[in-house]
Amino acid sequence: MTTLDRTAVPRRGNADRVKKGLVSGKFTALLILLPPALILFSLFVILPLADAVYYSGFSWNGYGAPSDFVGSQNYQRLLDHSVFHTALWNTAKLILVSLLIQMPLALGLALLVYRKTPTNTLFRLVFFLPYILAEVAAGLIWSFVFDGDYGITSSLLHAMGQESVYVLADHQWAFPAIMTVIVWKYFGFHMMIYIAALQGVPKDLVEAAKLEGAKPRQVALFVQIPLIKHAIVVSGFFAIIGSLQIFDIIIPMTNGGPSNSTHTIVTYLYSFGLSRLNIGFGSAAAVVLFVLAIGIAFFYQRTTGKGSKA
């Protein structure tokens, strides 16, 4: 075969494939089935995203078309803004708490209640209840719990002869309070993932381990947890992406205060971008958030994917 022929081969191959596709109806199916998803995806994800990138180059208050091009100034200001640093750090704290406290807690509880018995069903329901609550409602409820005048925390402190503490007005305690609520709100979700996975672990493996004399702790540690690793990886992914998006709980609890100390990236972009009508600046924050989320997702998939192959 000459070199000329070789270059012609793929071209002919492509034409063949198209022809084959037309005959088999695959191509028609593609034409019919692809556009709805593609259009919806472009309209509601790609297009707004491209818009956000475009707007982030302008100083724009949302009126008329953006015209005041400022280059990378919005990004510069964002990176220099101390409140944005706080927001980033707070988001990082949320991720750490989700991974190091929330997930082990959920796993422990899942190991306790995964067997199908009536009492376990009751416990599962109780643990899952916070997740069912609307975020805003949960935030409001907890803002009452932490209230320094009428809240449960202050009643408890009073009962112990202590002074009231205004948790949500305190720079030091407001964000730990929020983290507590977030752990409480979402551990049930992770627990459910683990329960579903634990129920799929073959019973004979657990029994075999028991026959070998493994204690319940050892069964969990050396049989069950390794076998549900895929579920843990998935729940870790949800925990990270969820932490990046925390918004609705914070707004009713502290609204980002006191002194902007409890912002996450999303509440930051909401109050400094949208409510202040700095659409360009908010878009820059949104783009940064998007890049972070994509970056973390990509990195996570790659590292955990490699791990499971090994």
Added chain:
Amino acid sequence: MHVSNKYNVPCSLPRHLALVVAAVAALGSVTAAADTTVTVLRIESSSAEKRYYEEVVAAYEAEHPDVNVEFEYLANEAYKTRLPTMLQSSQRPDIYYTWGGEGLRDQVDAGFVRDLSEPMRDGWQDIYPESAVRAFTLDDRVYGAPLYATVVGIWANTALTEKAGVDAQAIKTWEDFENAVMVLREEGITPLVVGGQDGWPLHFYWGSLVTRLAGGEGIEAAKNGENGGFEGEPFVRAGEMLQSLVELDPFQPGFMATSYERASGMFGDGEAAFHVMGDWDYLPSKQRSVSGEGVPDDDLLFVPFPEVEGGEGNAQSFGGMNGFAVTRDAPDEAVDFLRFLLNADNQRKAAATGIFVPVAEGSAEALETPYARRVAEILDESEFHQVFLDQALGTSVGATINDISGDLAQGVVTPEEAAARVEEAWQFR
């Protein structure tokens, strides 16, 4: 609050929402074809005020059978964030509520607002005091008409102040005020309540002090970058004065977690001697109190914000100037209706129902409560009415001012840093 799940891409909301809104509007506009419809968009208000508008609309429609006026209401925060989108959609209201200032300028610059200079100068504006018209005047053109004015002052509970031996009526200067706070604290009475969580109630302190120190002219000069802009002496001084007040531990415990509504109810419950708040808080603080009665009228005083030594604005007032603007493509009937709504007769009727302190001259006589009359007096005596800084300087700078007011009240920034942050926000607005 509208909360989207796609947090990472919310900034394209205006354009896409506009499309959806336009589509819905196109479907809905088939019904009223023969008549002219004038739509009015206003921030959610009390039922008494809504009733008042209904009466005015009924009277107008009786005279103009071919015009149909519709009022729509949006909650405060929703109004602020949705207005830009609505103005750009085809569902644009004909008349909308405005605070004047830089916020109105943004809308004017974008070309959404109808110039009302001609009808206003044709006798319409004569019924309002000059300062009221000025709030809606930009570069010599008038873009709105005033509905009512509000004034920030000190609501005082004399039952509590007298217990501590403080004469609230005699508070004239900032020193008097600080002394009163000190005495009250010593007597174990909480001197001040404030809704710190909301930000703007604390801006009432900083803003009032800035108005007293710099005056309207000083603020205008700072906008133009003169005398050091917002980093200039009066702005730093206002921060220092607020901080010296804060050192007296004047507020209720946990004030940064208290909303305005709560603070207003707490004052109604007699939990503190003073509440630095707008005159509008008279009825709300009663309604939000546990008893529903609030502080009895015999024990209630409204005292003007204290004067400061050497201040340029001691004869001025600080508060809100609220009115309506007309959008670009609105029918002429919209202007006609607005002129009717805001005429002296209707303003007097509003005064008689006590829903707000109207601005039209002479209408204050119809005010029923002594508090409203006191406010009318303060406005009347005032040389210049400075509009709330969180509105007059635009949304973004305003939010920064609310932030630094809270930071100063907690002592987490120095007055210099606070002033520098305002200047920075003004530069980057």
